[in-house]
Amino acid sequence: MKRILFAAVGLLSLAGAVNAATLDEVKARGAVNCGVSQGLPGFSSPNDKNEWSGLDVDFCRAIAAAIFNDPTKVKFSPLSAKDRFTALTSGAIDVLSRNTTWTMSRDTTLGFNFAGVIYYDGQGFLVRKAVGLKSAKELQGASICVQTGTSNELNVSDFFRANNMKNGEVIAFGTIDETVKAYESGRCDVFTADRSQLAAVRLKLTNAADHVILPETISKEPLGPLVRHGDDQWSDLVKWVYFALLNAEELGITQKNVEEQVNSQNPDVKRLLGTDGKYGEGIGLTADWVVRIVKATGNYGEIYDRNVGPATPLGIDRGLNNLWTKGGIQYGMPVR
């Protein structure tokens, strides 16, 4: 009888079910359900040890570390671009960390909240070094390879029009692999896509060193993790995990020295690491939440360097993703 009642209540509370306190559910389940991509170099891909790795993946691990003190308590759902929003809406995942661009429609009408920008991406140009170009402004008359149906295609014509340049020819291809092959075979002078993608594509070219990415970024692609509308506590938690990663880097707290930093007398460090005040409780966790995160995944800079930074095969410079104190625009809100 009790069970039938349970099922009936379950049916009745159908509408509210999805909006129930996510953090409580995550705690009861013992793992964060995290949507990642089905494979994007540097952001989420299986490594040789058969584990998910990447920038997006490490962010989910940071959330798990904050809640459970165990970065492995994440269940990854590899999602395609089409399915990602449905999966989040339906409650199949708690957080979508899948190189998703923060746009107004997604943040509002689609019913999601973005927690922050984990990676500032933007469209760039890949050219052969031998051509000797220094800037995208010199692309006058060049033929350009681009994937069809993407915003990249629209951006590139906008860019040329805005700079009063004539583009020789925009050649669009169905898939990214086709586009790359066309560029490689000399069908066009320039290949354009988001910069993180360009870095990944370059690895697949014969003689990667013969190709350079031009410095200009012609579009805004702020990629970040997002959650459903309707659970502010969970939204706050994800947002502050992101800020904690940035603040930890800014204050020089790393995976290695976090244990010593707990004894630091710097008031900012004390507040962040929970030795002064109990800010962690504001998001339903304990005061030492940032210690757990940094111990597990390192700070933002360490995550970046490990997955996409100059020392990795992708070798993407920090650029915009540097801290605001170092010329970038990553800016962690203060913990106080």
Place this chain on the structure above:
Amino acid sequence: MSDTTAPLSRPGVSPAQAFVSAALREPEPAPVSTRGPVLWVRQHLVGSVPQVLLTLFGIWLVYVTVPPLIKFFLIDAVWTGTSREACLPEKVGRPVGACWPFIWAKMDQLLYGFYPASERWRVNVVYALGAILLLPLLIQKLPGKRLNAIAFFGVFPVVAFVLLTGGNLDMQRFLVGSIGSIGFGDLFTSGGSVQGLRASFWIDFVVSTVIVTAIAFLVSRFVAGPEAGPAAAKATLSMLGLLGLIIFAMDIDLGLPQVETRLWGGLLVTLVIAVTGITVSLPFGILLALGRRSKLPLVKALSIIFIEFWRGVPLITVLFFATYMLPLFLPGRFTIDGLLRALVGVALFASAYMAEVVRGGLQAIPKGQYEGAMALGLRPGLMMRLVVLPQALKMVIPGIVNNFIGLFKDTTLVLIVSIFDLLGSMRAAFTDPSWASPTTLFTGFGFAGIIYFVFCFGMSRYSMALEKRLDRAQRH
């Protein structure tokens, strides 16, 4: 030679006068152009102008495809290495073909997906057990077919389930699932506490068994007459008893750690889906085909609706709907395991297709066979089992195997529900930046192609052998 030319001494004939052969001369071989390879070549390769042209075309085709493939996959290939550096032409200093170290590095991923390393022996045991039970079943000469079939189709799935998932079902969730009218809802995902057997579940199970048996008894008694009652009750009871036994077996706590299907991947998933689809679709397909030809209007209508529905809807749509829409309609945190959904979807689809293949065979059986069987006094069930189906199925073996092969390759669609099969795992492996190189993609697809080919070609060859064996009656 000496005996044929040696002079013989006979009376009256001097040796100098004649040579007489004592043995017949060896027949001369036929002219070179009418025998052996030359004849074959003349008949098959250069017999006529179109033949000559086709031969030249064939040679050209082989010339342009085979040497480059061998060059790419064997001669230019890189065989050892630890990262993408090993496969970069500028680092190696020569043109690089296939990047095999990439495959070696990703082999675990391709075979097991994210299955925990410490538990992979369970997958290996299942592979080995499946092979040990399947091989004797395929070889006709070996005895004990009935026992073997029971072991493979009855016991093996339960053992495989327990080994692969870890067994020890969470019965509480299972029961809530059945009240929620979804049946085997949470069979796989017992993510929360795992407590094994529960008295309450078994009490419920016994009570339900009694009620269902009583209903079966009463219904058949009033519909089919008093003597049908006990028989129906017995059949229902034994079926539920078997079900109970299976659940019990799945529920025993063997101390194996739980491995969620989310972590399965690679060849494991491909084989699980393909084998389940194949073994489920044949019996269901036969039942549906018979149902569609049944004279009972209800059975016929239901079979037609089922077949036409599942043949008319794309598998991708169903999988997508089941994955992302169903949770919106189901209460609370109720979820159905992704792989289970895929398994059910694939099995239903394959059954519908199979039904039409089998129906083709049934329609090809002449009416005389039915009448002959009836004249022998066979009941309809026996008539089907002994006379019609053996002939019908034999006739449609190519169609059935065609379906199996198609099904094997369709397993890739489970990528939609975030399950990585062999090809999905391969695609994910491509995105690892530490292995990105100009030839990684081709190597990966080439390797996946070889694996798929081995399985599909195996099925194809076996079906041809089977056809030959069963074709005796047609030979005159």
